[in-house]
Amino acid sequence: MKKHNYSAGPCILPQEVFEKSAQAILNFNNSGLSLLEISHRSDDFVAVIEEARALVIELLGLEGKGYKALFLSGGASLEFLMIPYNLMKENGKAAYLDTGTWASGAIKEAKIFGETVVVASSKDKNYNYIPKGYSIPADADYFHCTSNNTIFGTQMKEFPSVDIPLVCDMSSDIFSRTLDFSKFDIIYAGAQKNMGPAGTTLVVIKEEVLGKTGRTIPSMLDYEKHIKAESMYNTPPVFPIYASLLTLQWLKKLGGIAAIEKLNNAKAALLYAEIDRNPLFRGSAVAEDRSTMNVTFLLNNEAHTPIFDAMWAEAGISGLSGHRSVGGYRASMYNALPLESVQVLVDVMKALESKV
Numbered sequence: 001m002k003k004h005n006y007s008a009g010p011c012i013l014p015q016e017v018f019e020k021s022a023q024a025i026l027n028f029n030n031s032g033l034s035l036l037e038i039s040h041r042s043d044d045f046v047a048v049i050e051e052a053r054a055l056v057i058e059l060l061g062l063e064g065k066g067y068k069a070l071f072l073s074g075g076a077s078l079e080f081l082m083i084p085y086n087l088m089k090e091n092g093k094a095a096y097l098d099t100g101t102w103a104s105g106a107i108k109e110a111k112i113f114g115e116t117v118v119v120a121s122s123k124d125k126n127y128n129y130i131p132k133g134y135s136i137p138a139d140a141d142y143f144h145c146t147s148n149n150t151i152f153g154t155q156m157k158e159f160p161s162v163d164i165p166l167v168c169d170m171s172s173d174i175f176s177r178t179l180d181f182s183k184f185d186i187i188y189a190g191a192q193k194n195m196g197p198a199g200t201t202l203v204v205i206k207e208e209v210l211g212k213t214g215r216t217i218p219s220m221l222d223y224e225k226h227i228k229a230e231s232m233y234n235t236p237p238v239f240p241i242y243a244s245l246l247t248l249q250w251l252k253k254l255g256g257i258a259a260i261e262k263l264n265n266a267k268a269a270l271l272y273a274e275i276d277r278n279p280l281f282r283g284s285a286v287a288e289d290r291s292t293m294n295v296t297f298l299l300n301n302e303a304h305t306p307i308f309d310a311m312w313a314e315a316g317i318s319g320l321s322g323h324r325s326v327g328g329y330r331a332s333m334y335n336a337l338p339l340e341s342v343q344v345l346v347d348v349m350k351a352l353e354s355k356v
Protein backbone atom coordinates (compact mmCIF):
# COMPACT_ATOMS: atom_id res chain seq x y z
CA MET A 1 0.00 0.00 0.00
CA LYS A 2 1.28 3.49 -0.90
CA LYS A 3 2.24 5.41 2.24
CA HIS A 4 1.16 8.94 3.12
CA ASN A 5 4.60 10.42 2.61
CA TYR A 6 5.39 13.51 4.69
CA SER A 7 9.13 13.36 4.06
CA ALA A 8 10.90 16.75 3.97
CA GLY A 9 12.90 15.92 0.87
CA PRO A 10 13.55 13.83 -1.10
CA CYS A 11 9.81 13.54 -0.94
CA ILE A 12 6.64 12.44 -2.61
CA LEU A 13 6.35 13.06 -6.36
CA PRO A 14 3.26 12.46 -8.51
CA GLN A 15 2.59 8.75 -9.03
CA GLU A 16 2.59 9.23 -12.82
CA VAL A 17 6.14 10.61 -12.58
CA PHE A 18 7.28 7.42 -10.84
CA GLU A 19 5.57 5.31 -13.47
CA LYS A 20 6.74 7.22 -16.54
CA SER A 21 10.30 7.60 -15.32
CA ALA A 22 10.46 3.87 -14.51
CA GLN A 23 9.31 3.16 -18.06
CA ALA A 24 11.95 5.54 -19.48
CA ILE A 25 14.65 3.61 -17.67
CA LEU A 26 13.52 0.44 -19.37
CA ASN A 27 12.77 1.83 -22.83
CA PHE A 28 13.03 5.54 -23.47
CA ASN A 29 10.66 6.93 -26.13
CA ASN A 30 10.34 3.43 -27.63
CA SER A 31 13.93 3.71 -28.78
CA GLY A 32 14.98 0.29 -27.52
CA LEU A 33 17.42 2.10 -25.22
CA SER A 34 17.26 3.13 -21.57
CA LEU A 35 17.25 6.82 -20.65
CA LEU A 36 20.33 5.90 -18.61
CA GLU A 37 22.37 4.67 -21.56
CA ILE A 38 21.80 7.34 -24.20
CA SER A 39 24.05 10.29 -24.90
CA HIS A 40 23.10 13.54 -23.24
CA ARG A 41 23.77 15.07 -26.66
CA SER A 42 21.27 12.78 -28.40
CA ASP A 43 18.26 14.50 -29.99
CA ASP A 44 15.96 12.74 -27.53
CA PHE A 45 17.73 14.09 -24.45
CA VAL A 46 18.35 17.56 -25.86
CA ALA A 47 14.58 17.76 -26.39
CA VAL A 48 14.05 16.82 -22.71
CA ILE A 49 16.34 19.49 -21.26
CA GLU A 50 15.09 22.13 -23.67
CA GLU A 51 11.45 21.47 -22.79
CA ALA A 52 12.25 21.40 -19.07
CA ARG A 53 14.08 24.74 -19.25
CA ALA A 54 11.26 26.31 -21.25
CA LEU A 55 8.55 24.94 -18.94
CA VAL A 56 10.28 26.41 -15.87
CA ILE A 57 10.27 29.85 -17.47
CA GLU A 58 6.65 29.42 -18.59
CA LEU A 59 5.32 28.19 -15.23
CA LEU A 60 7.09 31.02 -13.38
CA GLY A 61 5.62 33.58 -15.81
CA LEU A 62 9.07 34.77 -16.88
CA GLU A 63 8.80 34.43 -20.66
CA GLY A 64 10.37 37.32 -22.58
CA LYS A 65 11.82 38.87 -19.42
CA GLY A 66 15.50 38.06 -19.91
CA TYR A 67 15.70 34.93 -17.75
CA LYS A 68 17.47 31.62 -18.39
CA ALA A 69 16.82 28.35 -16.54
CA LEU A 70 19.71 26.00 -15.80
CA PHE A 71 19.73 22.46 -14.47
CA LEU A 72 23.01 22.16 -12.58
CA SER A 73 24.32 19.69 -10.04
CA GLY A 74 25.90 20.01 -6.59
CA GLY A 75 22.60 20.70 -4.81
CA ALA A 76 21.30 24.00 -3.51
CA SER A 77 24.36 23.92 -1.24
CA LEU A 78 26.66 24.57 -4.19
CA GLU A 79 24.62 27.66 -5.06
CA PHE A 80 25.51 29.01 -1.62
CA LEU A 81 28.97 29.67 -3.04
CA MET A 82 28.11 30.16 -6.72
CA ILE A 83 25.96 33.16 -5.80
CA PRO A 84 28.78 35.18 -4.20
CA TYR A 85 31.25 33.96 -6.83
CA ASN A 86 29.02 35.34 -9.59
CA LEU A 87 27.57 38.43 -7.91
CA MET A 88 29.89 39.75 -5.18
CA LYS A 89 32.41 42.22 -6.53
CA GLU A 90 36.09 42.14 -5.52
CA ASN A 91 36.05 44.16 -2.28
CA GLY A 92 32.27 44.32 -2.51
CA LYS A 93 29.65 43.25 0.00
CA ALA A 94 26.49 41.21 0.20
CA ALA A 95 23.39 41.37 2.40
CA TYR A 96 21.67 38.27 3.81
CA LEU A 97 18.56 37.54 5.85
CA ASP A 98 19.16 34.76 8.39
CA THR A 99 16.00 32.70 8.76
CA GLY A 100 17.39 29.27 9.55
CA THR A 101 19.94 26.54 9.03
CA TRP A 102 20.01 26.85 5.24
CA ALA A 103 20.13 30.64 5.24
CA SER A 104 23.03 30.56 7.67
CA GLY A 105 24.72 27.93 5.48
CA ALA A 106 24.53 30.41 2.59
CA ILE A 107 25.91 33.19 4.83
CA LYS A 108 28.85 31.03 5.85
CA GLU A 109 29.91 30.57 2.22
CA ALA A 110 29.43 34.27 1.34
CA LYS A 111 31.79 35.23 4.16
CA ILE A 112 34.59 33.44 2.32
CA PHE A 113 34.18 35.93 -0.54
CA GLY A 114 33.85 39.25 1.25
CA GLU A 115 31.90 41.46 3.62
CA THR A 116 28.62 39.79 4.42
CA VAL A 117 26.02 41.86 6.25
CA VAL A 118 23.34 39.91 8.08
CA VAL A 119 20.44 42.39 7.95
CA ALA A 120 18.35 40.48 10.50
CA SER A 121 18.16 37.06 12.13
CA SER A 122 15.52 35.05 13.92
CA LYS A 123 18.10 32.85 15.62
CA ASP A 124 17.15 34.36 19.01
CA LYS A 125 13.91 32.33 18.94
CA ASN A 126 15.24 29.20 17.26
CA TYR A 127 14.09 30.59 13.91
CA ASN A 128 10.38 30.33 14.67
CA TYR A 129 9.56 33.60 12.86
CA ILE A 130 10.58 35.71 9.86
CA PRO A 131 12.29 38.98 10.83
CA LYS A 132 10.62 42.12 9.48
CA GLY A 133 11.37 45.84 9.35
CA TYR A 134 15.08 45.42 8.61
CA SER A 135 16.99 47.68 6.27
CA ILE A 136 19.20 46.52 3.45
CA PRO A 137 22.38 48.45 2.60
CA ALA A 138 21.85 50.13 -0.78
CA ASP A 139 25.48 49.57 -1.71
CA ALA A 140 25.39 45.79 -1.30
CA ASP A 141 26.02 43.80 -4.47
CA TYR A 142 22.91 41.71 -3.81
CA PHE A 143 20.39 40.66 -1.16
CA HIS A 144 19.86 36.96 -0.41
CA CYS A 145 16.90 35.39 1.36
CA THR A 146 15.33 31.94 1.82
CA SER A 147 11.65 31.86 0.91
CA ASN A 148 10.75 28.80 2.95
CA ASN A 149 12.60 27.41 5.94
CA THR A 150 12.25 23.67 5.57
CA ILE A 151 13.43 22.78 9.06
CA PHE A 152 11.61 25.43 11.10
CA GLY A 153 8.35 25.65 9.15
CA THR A 154 8.39 29.36 8.41
CA GLN A 155 7.79 31.02 5.06
CA MET A 156 8.32 34.56 3.79
CA LYS A 157 4.96 36.00 2.75
CA GLU A 158 6.46 39.24 1.47
CA PHE A 159 9.77 40.09 -0.10
CA PRO A 160 11.57 43.42 0.17
CA SER A 161 11.67 45.77 -2.79
CA VAL A 162 15.30 46.49 -3.49
CA ASP A 163 17.31 48.25 -6.18
CA ILE A 164 20.07 45.65 -5.98
CA PRO A 165 19.84 42.08 -7.32
CA LEU A 166 17.41 39.99 -5.29
CA VAL A 167 18.47 36.35 -4.84
CA CYS A 168 16.26 33.70 -3.31
CA ASP A 169 16.75 30.10 -2.22
CA MET A 170 13.34 28.62 -3.05
CA SER A 171 14.40 25.00 -2.56
CA SER A 172 11.40 24.03 -0.48
CA ASP A 173 8.56 26.09 -1.96
CA ILE A 174 9.31 26.66 -5.63
CA PHE A 175 6.24 26.05 -7.85
CA SER A 176 3.99 25.93 -4.77
CA ARG A 177 2.51 29.45 -4.75
CA THR A 178 2.04 32.37 -7.08
CA LEU A 179 4.55 35.17 -6.67
CA ASP A 180 5.78 37.91 -8.94
CA PHE A 181 8.87 35.92 -9.85
CA SER A 182 10.17 38.82 -11.96
CA LYS A 183 11.04 40.59 -8.68
CA PHE A 184 13.89 38.12 -8.29
CA ASP A 185 17.15 38.19 -10.23
CA ILE A 186 18.31 34.72 -9.27
CA ILE A 187 16.11 31.93 -7.92
CA TYR A 188 17.60 28.56 -7.07
CA ALA A 189 16.19 25.32 -5.75
CA GLY A 190 17.42 21.79 -5.23
CA ALA A 191 15.04 19.59 -7.24
CA GLN A 192 14.16 17.19 -4.46
CA LYS A 193 11.03 18.84 -3.09
CA ASN A 194 8.52 20.13 -5.62
CA MET A 195 10.36 19.32 -8.81
CA GLY A 196 11.99 15.93 -8.95
CA PRO A 197 14.54 13.58 -7.44
CA ALA A 198 17.78 14.80 -5.84
CA GLY A 199 20.66 15.26 -8.24
CA THR A 200 19.88 18.45 -10.08
CA THR A 201 19.46 22.06 -8.99
CA LEU A 202 17.31 24.55 -10.80
CA VAL A 203 18.83 28.02 -11.18
CA VAL A 204 16.79 30.75 -12.85
CA ILE A 205 18.86 33.80 -13.71
CA LYS A 206 18.14 37.22 -15.09
CA GLU A 207 21.10 37.35 -17.42
CA GLU A 208 21.77 41.07 -17.06
CA VAL A 209 22.98 40.68 -13.44
CA LEU A 210 25.98 38.55 -14.46
CA GLY A 211 29.49 39.53 -15.51
CA LYS A 212 29.95 42.47 -13.16
CA THR A 213 32.24 41.19 -10.40
CA GLY A 214 35.72 41.48 -11.85
CA ARG A 215 36.43 38.02 -10.43
CA THR A 216 37.97 35.12 -12.29
CA ILE A 217 35.35 32.42 -11.86
CA PRO A 218 36.25 28.72 -12.27
CA SER A 219 34.35 27.42 -15.30
CA MET A 220 32.08 24.97 -13.50
CA LEU A 221 31.02 27.71 -11.08
CA ASP A 222 30.43 30.35 -13.73
CA TYR A 223 26.74 30.90 -14.55
CA GLU A 224 27.65 32.61 -17.82
CA LYS A 225 29.49 29.50 -19.00
CA HIS A 226 26.52 27.30 -18.09
CA ILE A 227 24.13 29.62 -19.92
CA LYS A 228 26.34 29.72 -23.01
CA ALA A 229 26.52 25.90 -23.00
CA GLU A 230 22.70 25.66 -22.80
CA SER A 231 22.95 23.92 -19.40
CA MET A 232 25.24 21.22 -20.85
CA TYR A 233 28.69 22.53 -19.91
CA ASN A 234 29.39 19.06 -18.59
CA THR A 235 27.32 15.88 -18.68
CA PRO A 236 24.03 16.86 -17.00
CA PRO A 237 22.26 14.53 -14.54
CA VAL A 238 19.90 13.06 -17.13
CA PHE A 239 17.58 11.09 -14.88
CA PRO A 240 16.73 13.86 -12.36
CA ILE A 241 16.22 16.27 -15.25
CA TYR A 242 13.88 13.87 -17.03
CA ALA A 243 11.86 13.21 -13.85
CA SER A 244 11.74 16.99 -13.27
CA LEU A 245 10.35 17.47 -16.77
CA LEU A 246 7.61 14.94 -16.02
CA THR A 247 6.74 16.77 -12.79
CA LEU A 248 6.65 20.12 -14.57
CA GLN A 249 4.38 18.62 -17.25
CA TRP A 250 2.13 17.25 -14.50
CA LEU A 251 1.96 20.69 -12.89
CA LYS A 252 1.14 22.39 -16.18
CA LYS A 253 -1.63 19.86 -16.88
CA LEU A 254 -3.12 20.54 -13.44
CA GLY A 255 -3.38 24.25 -14.24
CA GLY A 256 0.05 25.48 -13.17
CA ILE A 257 1.13 27.19 -9.97
CA ALA A 258 -2.19 28.97 -9.37
CA ALA A 259 -4.05 25.64 -9.33
CA ILE A 260 -1.60 23.85 -7.04
CA GLU A 261 -1.53 26.87 -4.72
CA LYS A 262 -5.26 26.39 -4.03
CA LEU A 263 -4.65 22.78 -3.08
CA ASN A 264 -1.61 23.68 -0.96
CA ASN A 265 -3.62 26.33 0.88
CA ALA A 266 -6.42 23.83 1.53
CA LYS A 267 -3.98 21.25 2.91
CA ALA A 268 -2.28 23.83 5.16
CA ALA A 269 -5.62 25.21 6.40
CA LEU A 270 -6.84 21.72 7.29
CA LEU A 271 -3.75 20.77 9.30
CA TYR A 272 -3.18 24.12 11.03
CA ALA A 273 -6.85 24.23 12.05
CA GLU A 274 -6.44 20.88 13.79
CA ILE A 275 -3.17 21.93 15.47
CA ASP A 276 -4.91 25.05 16.80
CA ARG A 277 -8.10 23.24 17.83
CA ASN A 278 -6.65 20.10 19.38
CA PRO A 279 -5.56 20.75 23.00
CA LEU A 280 -2.88 18.05 22.73
CA PHE A 281 -0.83 19.93 20.13
CA ARG A 282 0.76 23.31 19.47
CA GLY A 283 2.44 24.76 16.39
CA SER A 284 6.09 25.72 16.65
CA ALA A 285 6.24 28.63 14.16
CA VAL A 286 4.49 31.95 14.83
CA ALA A 287 1.10 31.98 13.12
CA GLU A 288 1.71 34.80 10.62
CA ASP A 289 4.86 33.18 9.25
CA ARG A 290 3.63 29.60 9.04
CA SER A 291 4.76 27.64 6.03
CA THR A 292 2.28 25.95 3.73
CA MET A 293 4.95 23.40 2.82
CA ASN A 294 6.48 22.29 6.14
CA VAL A 295 4.14 22.28 9.12
CA THR A 296 6.06 22.00 12.41
CA PHE A 297 4.17 21.07 15.58
CA LEU A 298 4.69 19.58 19.02
CA LEU A 299 2.81 17.49 21.53
CA ASN A 300 2.06 19.48 24.67
CA ASN A 301 2.66 16.39 26.76
CA GLU A 302 5.71 14.44 25.61
CA ALA A 303 4.43 11.36 27.40
CA HIS A 304 1.96 11.00 24.53
CA THR A 305 4.79 10.52 22.03
CA PRO A 306 4.95 6.70 21.87
CA ILE A 307 1.20 6.30 21.47
CA PHE A 308 0.92 9.06 18.82
CA ASP A 309 3.92 7.66 16.92
CA ALA A 310 2.39 4.19 16.90
CA MET A 311 -0.96 5.56 15.72
CA TRP A 312 0.34 7.50 12.72
CA ALA A 313 2.63 4.67 11.68
CA GLU A 314 -0.36 2.33 11.87
CA ALA A 315 -2.34 4.71 9.63
CA GLY A 316 0.32 4.36 6.89
CA ILE A 317 1.97 7.74 7.53
CA SER A 318 5.69 8.02 6.90
CA GLY A 319 8.31 10.73 7.49
CA LEU A 320 6.50 12.76 10.16
CA SER A 321 9.30 13.04 12.72
CA GLY A 322 10.56 16.59 13.27
CA HIS A 323 14.09 17.74 12.54
CA ARG A 324 16.42 17.29 15.53
CA SER A 325 16.85 21.06 15.90
CA VAL A 326 13.10 21.63 16.46
CA GLY A 327 11.88 18.28 17.79
CA GLY A 328 8.26 17.19 17.65
CA TYR A 329 6.76 16.68 14.21
CA ARG A 330 7.13 18.10 10.74
CA ALA A 331 4.50 17.42 8.11
CA SER A 332 6.02 18.30 4.75
CA MET A 333 3.16 18.80 2.34
CA TYR A 334 4.76 19.34 -1.03
CA ASN A 335 2.79 19.71 -4.26
CA ALA A 336 2.31 15.99 -4.87
CA LEU A 337 0.92 15.18 -1.41
CA PRO A 338 -2.84 14.68 -1.79
CA LEU A 339 -5.39 16.37 0.48
CA GLU A 340 -6.57 12.87 1.50
CA SER A 341 -3.19 12.23 3.16
CA VAL A 342 -3.65 15.35 5.28
CA GLN A 343 -7.13 14.17 6.28
CA VAL A 344 -5.61 10.86 7.44
CA LEU A 345 -3.16 12.74 9.69
CA VAL A 346 -5.88 15.02 11.07
CA ASP A 347 -8.03 11.97 11.83
CA VAL A 348 -5.15 10.39 13.75
CA MET A 349 -4.67 13.60 15.77
CA LYS A 350 -8.39 13.57 16.60
CA ALA A 351 -8.26 9.90 17.51
CA LEU A 352 -5.38 10.57 19.90
CA GLU A 353 -7.54 13.13 21.68
CA SER A 354 -10.26 10.60 22.35
CA LYS A 355 -7.75 7.93 23.41
CA VAL A 356 -5.66 9.74 26.07
Ligand code: PMP
Binds near residue numbers: 102
Ligand atom coordinates in the same frame (compact mmCIF):
# COMPACT_ATOMS: atom_id res chain seq x y z
N1 PMP B 1 18.05 25.27 1.07
C1 PMP B 1 16.89 24.81 1.57
C2 PMP B 1 15.78 25.77 1.89
C3 PMP B 1 16.75 23.44 1.83
O1 PMP B 1 15.61 22.97 2.35
C4 PMP B 1 17.83 22.57 1.53
C5 PMP B 1 17.75 21.07 1.74
N2 PMP B 1 16.75 20.56 2.45
C6 PMP B 1 19.00 23.12 1.02
C7 PMP B 1 19.07 24.47 0.78
C8 PMP B 1 20.18 22.25 0.71
O2 PMP B 1 19.90 21.57 -0.46
P1 PMP B 1 20.85 20.46 -1.08
O3 PMP B 1 20.77 19.28 -0.19
O4 PMP B 1 20.25 20.25 -2.44
O5 PMP B 1 22.23 21.02 -1.16
